[in-house]
Amino acid sequence: MRRRWFLLRLHKSVTYVPDFVGPSVGRSEGPINQRFPKDRTLKKTVRHTQRNRIYLGAALLFTIGLGLASRKFPALFPAALEKYPGDALWAQMVYWLVCICTPTASVIKVVLSSLAISYVDEISQLYQAPWINSIRATTPGHLVLGSHFSWIDMASYTIGIAIVALIDGWFLRKRY
Numbered sequence: 001m002r003r004r005w006f007l008l009r010l011h012k013s014v015t016y017v018p019d020f021v022g023p024s025v026g027r028s029e030g031p032i033n034q035r036f037p038k039d040r041t042l043k044k045t046v047r048h049t050q051r052n053r054i055y056l057g058a059a060l061l062f063t064i065g066l067g068l069a070s071r072k073f074p075a076l077f078p079a080a081l082e083k084y085p086g087d088a089l090w091a092q093m094v095y096w097l098v099c100i101c102t103p104t105a106s107v108i109k110v111v112l113s114s115l116a117i118s119y120v121d122e123i124s125q126l127y128q129a130p131w132i133n134s135i136r137a138t139t140p141g142h143l144v145l146g147s148h149f150s151w152i153d154m155a156s157y158t159i160g161i162a163i164v165a166l167i168d169g170w171f172l173r174k175r176y
Contacts, residue, residue: 051103060096088160107169118157125149
């Protein structure tokens with residue numbers, strides 16, 4: 001009799017394996033319901049793919065370079081967009097940093113984490129104490145903390161993270 005293997009691969013990241021592997025697996029004696037009772041269930045084992053940190057580092061450096069270029073050379077983007085491509089690129093940088101810190105996290109978790117970090121940074125701009133304004137007056141402080149609150153910046157963060165999440169989930173995740 002031919003052997004039966006009960007290993008079902010339904011999706012790349014989800015594999016179902018039986019939780020009852022014993023001496024009668026694959027043998028031909030007895031009816032199938034005696035060898036594999038119905039009360040036994042199949043375990044669901046989820047394997048997370050890990051992102052390659054080399055690709056993430058390259059994406060981070062490219063995003064930082066493009067973001068700095070968008071501020072230094074505004075002619076790279078249409079004039080109608082003003083400074084908002086830089087805000088979207090800043091949020092994308094946050095996304096890549098979260099990916100580097102948690103390479104096995106799902107795309108949804110990374111999206112939610114990076115959106116939370118970006119929104120908290122934007123909301124922190126409502127706090128205008130003299131000591132933090134002196135930090136914001138420096139170039140690194142302005143690049144990291146920003147200067148004034150804007151709802152359009154939050155929309156830019158959302159759009160930027162959505163774009164990079166699609167890139168991560170669709171293109172890069174398949175190549176790791």
